Amino acid sequence: MSVLSQFAADARDFLPILLQGCFVTIQLTLAALVLSTVLGFVWALMRLSPSAFLRWPAVTFITIIRGIPIIVQLFYMYFVLPDLGIQLTAFQAGFIGLGIAYSSYQAENFRGGIQAVDHGQIEAAQSLGMRPALVMRRVVLPQAIRVFLPPYGNTMIMMLKDSSIASAITVAELTRGGQLIAASTFKNMTVFTLVALLYLTMSLPLSYLARWLERRFGRR
Amino acid sequence: MIVVDRIAKAFGTHVVLEDFSLTVDKGEVVCIIGPSGSGKSTALRCINGLESYDRGTITIDGARVDRADPSIHALRSETGMVFQRFNLFPHRTAIENVMEGPVYVKRVPRAEARERAVALLEKVGLAQKIDAYPDKLSGGQQQRVAIARALAMQPKVMLFDEPTSALDPELVGEVLKVMLTLAREGMTMIVVTHEIGFAAEVANRVLFLDHGRILEQGPPEAILKNPQHERTRDFLQRVLRPAA
Numbered sequence: 010m011s012v013l014s015q016f017a018a019d020a021r022d023f024l025p026i027l028l029q030g031c032f033v034t035i036q037l038t039l040a041a042l043v044l045s046t047v048l049g050f051v052w053a054l055m056r057l058s059p060s061a062f063l064r065w066p067a068v069t070f071i072t073i074i075r076g077i078p079i080i081v082q083l084f085y086m087y088f089v090l091p092d093l094g095i096q097l098t099a100f101q102a103g104f105i106g107l108g109i110a111y112s113s114y115q116a117e118n119f120r121g122g123i124q125a126v127d128h129g130q131i132e133a134a135q136s137l138g139m140r141p142a143l144v145m146r147r148v149v150l151p152q153a154i155r156v157f158l159p160p161y162g163n164t165m166i167m168m169l170k171d172s173s174i175a176s177a178i179t180v181a182e183l184t185r186g187g188q189l190i191a192a193s194t195f196k197n198m199t200v201f202t203l204v205a206l207l208y209l210t211m212s213l214p215l216s217y218l219a220r221w222l223e224r225r226f227g228r229r
Numbered sequence: 230m231i232v233v234d235r236i237a238k239a240f241g242t243h244v245v246l247e248d249f250s251l252t253v254d255k256g257e258v259v260c261i262i263g264p265s266g267s268g269k270s271t272a273l274r275c276i277n278g279l280e281s282y283d284r285g286t287i288t289i290d291g292a293r294v295d296r297a298d299p300s301i302h303a304l305r306s307e308t309g310m311v312f313q314r315f316n317l318f319p320h321r322t323a324i325e326n327v328m329e330g331p332v333y334v335k336r337v338p339r340a341e342a343r344e345r346a347v348a349l350l351e352k353v354g355l356a357q358k359i360d361a362y363p364d365k366l367s368g369g370q371q372q373r374v375a376i377a378r379a380l381a382m383q384p385k386v387m388l389f390d391e392p393t394s395a396l397d398p399e400l401v402g403e404v405l406k407v408m409l410t411l412a413r414e415g416m417t418m419i420v421v422t423h424e425i426g427f428a429a430e431v432a433n434r435v436l437f438l439d440h441g442r443i444l445e446q447g448p449p450e451a452i453l454k455n456p457q458h459e460r461t462r463d464f465l466q467r468v469l470r471p472a473a
Binding site: 127129130132133134135136137138139140143147148151152 | 277279302303304305306307308309310312314316317318319320329330333334335375378379382
């Protein structure tokens with residue numbers, strides 16, 4: 010049997026399992042994306058607050074999170090928290106850990122976008138009688154979004170790929186699925202080529218989405 | 230209507246405003262002139278709480294202007310402000326800029342706000358540009374939209390912060406014309422400006438500010454034609470004959 014037809018035959022065997030892994034990867038990425046976006050936005054607003062009581066905790070948190078490898082943060086979530094009486098499933102530990110880790114990058118990105126808005130815009134909004142929340146919603150964010158969307162698209166792609174780190178805490182996502190099949194069949198080349206192609210397949214739509222967002226919001 | 234009572238402001242040892250007092254009655258037009266760095270803009274920005282002041286008080290119809298107090302938002306919605314650099318919202322069309330305050334601050338129904346915005350844009354001569362984004366408008370057009378945006382809030386007073394300083398010379402006239410019309414209609418206005426001709430024609434009173442102090446004030450004929458202070462004479466000479 011030729012190499013190619015052997016590959017096709019193995020692929021048929023392995024794909025159902027790997028596709029299940031893809032499904033978990035997508036769930037994990039989406040959950041972490043939502044969490045990191047919400048948290049990142051909170052940190053960004055705290056960092057920009059005039060109150061030191063809000064700024065200081067956010068700066069400290071971001072500095073600590075950025076200085077620790079994601080895999081160590083996941084180990085902490087999954088292996089250390091139970092010792093403190095907090096039991097998380099592997100999936101929960103994975104998305105919370107990834108979400109928190111990425112929230113620091115998101116925060117810096119949001120902050121940059123918000124700070125890029127001309128101060129005259131804020132004064133114009135204030136002079137109309139807008140309260141701070143309204144200034145943020147109607148004037149600052151619609152302009153900041155143009156600055157932070159392109160990097161946000163990249164963050165989504167990085168997150169999809171970094172979700173593979175969750176394999177280290179036994180989350181049954183794509184990389185983990187590949188490892189298990191490879192360990193039992195020794196067909197490393199077939200398995201990891203398939204895994205790579207599947208990641209690529211998932212990230213391509215994200216690349217298009219990122220570019221579309223950039224066009225959509227970059228116009229004005 | 231507006232009473233500014235001996236306000237003072239300093240950054241460290243640098244005095245920006247010292248003992249600045251000003252009373253403006255309904256329908257009055259007051260022009261503030263003076264060299265750059267004399268504190269004109271700061272004084273104006275204190276009146277709607279965009280800037281803080283260290284001492285003194287400012288009241289609008291008896292309500293105190295305090296930028297640290299939640300009441301500041303309501304006060305600002307009653308004072309229109311026009312900026313040197315227009316500060317239109319670039320992500321919204323001309324009419325959306327004008328509707329923004331009424332719809333989102335005053336909660337005026339959209340249809341009603343739109344109708345009034347169209348009328349205001351017609352008033353400033355931009356009926357054809359209602360759907361244009363600011364980056365498609367000239368500086369003079371942008372500033373006229375900005376005036377319409379401030380008027381849309383039906384303010385008690387309009388504050389102008391060097392509204393023509395960022396404009397090409399040939400665009401200054403169209404903005405001054407709109408301001409002149411407003412003044413003739415009885416709008417209460419405080420105008421920080423270098424346009425001496427405008428002050429002479431429109432102002433009820435002219436203030437000359439230097440180093441944060443009011444050096445002299447009075448009707449335009451007195452201040453502009455017959456200034457008492459050396460500094461005022463110097464300044465007017467330089468402004469009126471910039472080539473000399």
